[in-house]
Amino acid sequence: MNKISNAQLFSVLFSVKAFSLICSGVTADASQMAGAAISIALQFLLAIPMIMLYRHSGFSLKKEMLFGKFGKLLYALFFIIWGAVSFNRLWGVSKSVYFPVDSSLACSVILAAVCLYCASMKFSALSRSSLIISGIFIFTAAILILGAYSKADLANYIPATDFGSIIHNAVRNFCSSGELVMLFILLEFSSADRHRGVTAFFVGSLILTELVYIIEITVLGKIINLTDFPFFTAGAFSQPFSIQRADSLYMISFTLLCVLTVTLQLVLTSVLVKEIVPDLKYNTLLSVILMLGLSALLNSTGADLSPVMGVLIIMLSVVIPVIMLIRRIYNDKKTGADSSNASALRVQS
Amino acid sequence: MKPTQLKNLTVIPDLSENLSKIRDIAGGSSDLLINEIEICGIKVALMCCEGMLSTSTITELILHPLMNIKLENPSPAALLTHIETRMLLSVDRPVAYNYEDFFRLLNSGFAMLAADGQDRILAFGVQGYDKKGIDEPSGENNITGSHDGFMEVIRSNMSLIRRRMKSPVLVQKLFVMGDKSQTDMCICYMSDRVPSSLVEKIMDSIEKMDLESVLSTGYVQPFIEPDKKRLFSSVGRTERPDVLCSKLIEGRVAILVDGNPFALIIPKLWTDDFQTVDDYNFKPYFATFIRWLKYGAFLISILLPSLYVAIAMHHPELLNSTLLLILAESEQNAPFSIIAETVGVLLMYEIIKEAGLRLPKAVGGAVSIVGGLIIGDAAVTSGLISTPLLTVAALSVVSGFVVPDLSQAITVLRIVFIICGGIWGIFGISLFGAAVLFNMCATGDYGFPYTAPISPFKAKTMGDIAVREGFRKMQNNDFTVEELHE
Amino acid sequence: MIKKLALTAVMLLLCGCSHKTEVRDKGFVRTIGCDSGEMQSVAVRLYGQEEVLSGSGDTIFSAVENAETAQGKTLFTGHLELLVLNPAEIKDKLSVMIKNNRISPSCSLIITTGSAADTVKSYEEEELSDILDSSSRKGKIVTRNISAVLNDLLEDDSMAAVPVLDGKNLTMGVVGYDSVIGVLSEEESEGLSWLTASQHDIYLPINVNGKAASFHVRKSSTRLTAEADGDKIKITTEIKINGSCIEENISETESSKAAAEKISVLCSKAISKTVTGMNADVLGIEKCIRSENIASGQSWKEIIPELEFYYSIKIAS
Structure with missing residues (x-):
């Protein structure tokens, strides 16, 4: 995989965050806003050990992954589950917003075919596309804000006072933030001064989350409780131009972000799988089939994978990186002590 | 006979043997004119390709001076040395030692002089074939820019570029490609601007080209644009010398092909298609x-x-x-x-x-x-x-x-x-x-992304992408494509 | 090559998974009148057609679908301009409409005291929409779209102000989840318009020293403020008007004073009918109070007796 610049690291993660935000079915309220802010601040703190780990000279995740191939398998598994969840989100949105495709499964298969094609390109194509896609999303958000300006009623915003609810929302937000795991893997491919890209991502993520929530709350008012996907309903209500419903317009951004997210998950899965089983052929195709299958299973059983995702996120973005950092510091100290002993011996001799 | 085989066939010091070889290789082609004469008692042959040279020029500049040569001790070697060192019959005066060079020069419009007992043939650049004059480009019209475009003759095209870029850092290297067509091609770049490895990489790609003929730029393009699965081309094309010069200043490389009024530009960016001279x-x-x-x-x-x-x-x-x-x-x-x-x-x-x-x-x-x-x-x-x-x-x-x-x-x-x-x-x-x-x-070859400078984003270049800054601002912006290299 | 062929085959197969309907096979619905009883019965009026389609079903959408069969075209509700409902199950019907992603949230709503389907049938194609628009332009009523009404119904008081068609008389009314709580008189309705919406280019009849005159309101804007005043809550409605009297022989000061008095009377009538009479928060008073952090912990019904209303009408010519 090619190296990615800080701007590309930012845009890749920002696009993934934007996708999960616009197809979030969670009812936005003030405690949700406060919870999201706390969760993002916490994620930023947890990203520090990751950056510190990559600052160690010669560190390579490929070579020093905790538990070796098993560790990589865990990450691959996470991306497959997340990919399935992304497909599931597409299913949900396709039912709620008008998609001119007969079934949600067909919708997912078409998207999977496009993602397969996109994943067959170089990683640089993905990172470059992410910059353009995030630009398109920001433009869409600007149109939404423009339309929402006249429809928004600030009286709909009631400040949050229940601390318990804020903490509950913070935990829930954290458990759906797979971007932290993705960040850990992507840091391997990013260039120097990683902290710039990471900081920009968390700042951007915070601004975007709060902006989307405030638009949803002020535009929709109490109707927010009736809708499955508040972002699209807010889009439909805001009507920036003299059109009846604008949500079809937001479908462009949604689809582009969805393709980017799933492609990224596919690429990362296939890179990890290739490291685990180097001789395996068609690993991208296998990964997408697994994602689609799991997604169909989730859809038919109605199972909620959020707790599993939460546990995996904590393990893969908190536990493993921290253990690896401690191990690396210990090894560095040991190597430093050994080399100083060796030099002392050389001096003596 | 292949040109590679002709290369190994050297000129021998026997005029009649050489002439029969030439006739044999040419296969009785009617446009090959061989004039056998004697100068100072030495048998010589003046050969040319009909229609490729100017009759008046050859008569005035070659035939008259040759017939007036007077040597004290005539010998074939002395004759050719006298012509080479004492007579400036033309500015372009290469020498052919083998039949590959001989036929290439002959068919390019040179007058060739062979002397009995000499293993070399002198060539005189007196090309004068019919060509179209410099015309307005048909496809890249503009209102306020220059109205001259490239033509089919590569040397005229080179001169059109040189007229605009008189700096010695403009390098124009000629080479020949195509086994049968023996087409002249020229690679142009500014030696102080071009990314260090770009010219080498392009030449490597061209050398891998094994075509019998190169009749148009389209023959060359696939070899310098190796990624064939792309919808958009990462090699640009222009028929305007002023556009080409502006690209060369940005550190790009151009390729001219004899017989085609278009130049190829490498690398090409998506945003290039939205810029015109009029801007x-x-x-x-x-x-x-x-x-x-x-x-x-x-x-x-x-x-x-x-x-x-x-x-x-x-x-x-x-x-x-x-x-x-x-x-x-x-x-x-x-x-x-x-x-x-x-x-x-x-x-x-x-x-x-x-x-x-x-x-x-x-x-x-x-x-x-x-x-x-x-x-x-x-x-x-x-x-x-x-x-x-x-x-x-x-x-x-x-x-x-x-x-x-x-x-x-x-x-x-x-x-x-x-x-x-x-x-x-x-x-x-x-x-x-x-x-x-x-x-x-x-898309993007040689490390230059086609979508640059939008993605990867380069704020510095936006002055000529998102807007068109005035020249006062642009003059300080010493941009070269190397900045976009990934 | 095999990969490309397989991909092409999959894409070709998936081409069938599309619901395509040609434009000529679509009927664009302009107005729906829906009555709830044991069954939902609808009257559907299409753009550019005189004929009114009728259908009934268990839900409003199944009823529309049944109306579709009579026409042979797929009915498209994305351009619905006007929804007429009878006073039963208003909130449920609006919720369904909003959740259905093909209805414009800016579609206007009228509640009828009689049958909604019959109302739609009894008016010409654009007549009902025109009456609504012209009454709104004249400042007699305020047009409300389905999303705004539903939002009001979801508030604590569960009431919303909506244009109500009582016979041939269109004025504002207050509706609850599934009933019309009260219908406002013409003056009260006009007062409500002044309280809730901006007015443009209307002529207000005034009386100056016993002489009838017209006051031309070019533009007006309304703002509601809440302020704690001892154990009372002072609600001030500030109305800024840009206008002047048309008659030349009437002084500017006198005509402005008369206009302000007239508007105050209209507003107070509307307030006493809706807020005091029906306990309805049709002006967004509760939100205004909450945003000022006044009377926190008190319910709307507890707040009502503490309210005192003031009108500040500023006229500039």
């Missing part, structure tokens, strides 16, 4: 306006018909009631599906365009009349095609003319987008759009 002659505010108009026209040309189809079939809520009713009313009596109607209109346009291009100019005008007036008007009047659809198709086609360099991609993408939009609405358009975007972002 730099107009006021910056107007140039900026025109540039954004072109970006918009590009999107309209690709997406407008597909959006029309998608909105009409799947998302009528995106139109206001009045517009929707106009659309619905016009489509009420149309016999075909709206996808078939749109694709049909665009295909019909492509057919008319193709017919107009290939036919003689006089008949081409008639094709426009038949296409535009008879078919278009009759189709609408008879109700085969609805008026809004025809308007949309025409708008899209006209917008495509704004960026002619992208016309190949636009034509095909437009039709695929219509099909996707018709089947899966805006979802289909977005999906295909994502695939095209990824393809575009993957």
Whole structure:
């Protein structure tokens, strides 16, 4: 995989965050806003050990992954589950917003075919596309804000006072933030001064989350409780131009972000799988089939994978990186002590 | 006989033997003229290719001086040395030692002088073949820029570049490619601007080319643009010397091919297609306006018909009631599906365009009349095609003319987008759009992304991308393409 | 090559998974009148057609679908301009409408005291919409769209102000989840318009020293403020008007004073009918109070007796 610049690291993660935000079915309220802010601040703190780990000279995740191939398998598994969840989100949105495709499964298969094609390109194509896609999303958000300006009623915003609810929302937000795991893997491919890209991502993520929530709350008012996907309903209500419903317009951004997210998950899965089983052929195709299958299973059983995702996120973005950092510091100290002993011996001799 | 074999066949010090060999290799070709004469009692032969040199020049500059040579101790070696060292018969005076060089020079319009007992043949550059004069480029018209374009003769093209760039850092290297055609090609670059490894990489790619003939730039392009799965070309093309010079200053490399009035430019960026010479002659505010108009026209040309189809079939809520009713009313009596109607209109346009291009100019005008007036008007009047659809198709086609360099991609993408939009609405358009975007972002050879400087984003270059800054600002912006290298 | 063929085959197969309907096969619905009883019965009026389609079903959408069969075209509700409902199950019907993603949230709503389907049938194609628009332009009523009404119904008081058609008389009314709580008189309705919406280019009849005159309101804007005043809550409605009297022989000061008095009377009538009479928060008073952090912990019903209303009408010519 090619190296990615800080701007590309930012845009890749920002696009993934934007996708999960616009197809979030969670009812936005003030405690949700406060919870999201706390969760993002916490994620930023947890990203520090990751950056510190990559600052160690010669560190390579490929070579020093905790538990070796098993560790990589865990990450691959996470991306497959997340990919399935992304497909599931597409299913949900396709039912709620008008998609001119007969079934949600067909919708997912078409998207999977496009993602397969996109994943067959170089990683640089993905990172470059992410910059353009995030630009398109920001433009869409600007149109939404423009339309929402006249429809928004600030009286709909009631400040949050229940601390318990804020903490509950913070935990829930954290458990759906797979971007932290993705960040850990992507840091391997990013260039120097990683902290710039990471900081920009968390700042951007915070601004975007709060902006989307405030638009949803002020535009929709109490109707927010009736809708499955508040972002699209807010889009439909805001009507920036003299059109009846604008949500079809937001479908462009949604689809582009969805393709980017799933492609990224596919690429990362296939890179990890290739490291685990180097001789395996068609690993991208296998990964997408697994994602689609799991997604169909989730859809038919109605199972909620959020707790599993939460546990995996904590393990893969908190536990493993921290253990690896401690191990690396210990090894560095040991190597430093050994080399100083060796030099002392050389001096003596 | 292959040129490689001719290379090994050296000139021998026997004139009659050499002449019979030359006749043998030429296979009795009628344009080979051999004049056997004696100068100071030494047998010599003056050879040339008919039609490739100027008769008056050869008579005045070669034949007269040669016939007036007087040597004290005549010998073949002394004669050739005298001609080489004492007589300036022409400025370009190469020497051929083997038959490959001999035939290349002969067929390039040189007069060749062989002497008995000498293993070398002198050549005199007196080319004077018929050629078209410097003309206005047919495809890159402009209002305020220069009106001269490249022509078919490579050396004239080189001089057109040199006239504009007198600095010694402009390097123009000639080389020959094509086993049979022996075509002259020239690689041009500014040695102080070009990225260090770019010229080497391009030359490596060209050397791998094993073509019998190089008759056009199109023969060379696939070899210097190795990634064949891309929709957009990462090699640019121009027939304007001023455009080429501006690209060379940015550190790009150009390739000229003899016999073709187009130069290839490497690397090419997507944004290049939206810049014209006029932009730099107009006021910056107007140039900026025109540039954004072109970006918009590009999107309209690709997406407008597909959006029309998608909105009409799947998302009528995106139109206001009045517009929707106009659309619905016009489509009420149309016999075909709206996808078939749109694709049909665009295909019909492509057919008319193709017919107009290939036919003689006089008949081409008639094709426009038949296409535009008879078919278009009759189709609408008879109700085969609805008026809004025809308007949309025409708008899209006209917008495509704004960026002619992208016309190949636009034509095909437009039709695929219509099909996707018709089947899966805006979802289909977005999906295909994502695939095209990824393809575009993957384009780029020699480490120069096609989508640069938009992605990867380079703020410094936006002065000539998002807007067109004035020259006062641009003069401090010492931009070279190396900054875009990934 | 095999990969490309397989991909092409999959894409071709998936081409069938599309619901395509040609524009000419779509009927664009302009007005729906829906009556709830044991069954939902609808009257559907399309753009550019005189004929009114009728259908009934268990839900409003199944009823529309049944109406579709009579026409042979797929009915498209994305351009619905006007929804007429009878006073039963208002909130449920609006919730369903909003959740259905093909209805414009800006579609206007009228509640009828009689049958909604019959109302739609009894008016010409654009007549009902025109009456609504013209009454709104004249400042007699305020047009409300389905999303705004539903939002009001979801508030604590569960009431919303909506244009109500009582016979041939269109004025504002207050509706609850499934009933019309009260219908306002013409003057009260006009007062409500002044309290809730901006007015443009209307002529207000005034009386100056016993002489009838017209006051031309070019533009007006309304703002509601809440302020704690001891154990009372002071609600001030500030109305800024740009206008002047048409008659030349009447002084500017006198005509402005008369206009302000007239508007105050209209507003107070509307307030006493809705807020005091029906306990309805149709002006967004509760939100205004909450945003000022006044009376926190008190319910709307507890707040009502503490409210005192003031009108500040500023006229500039």
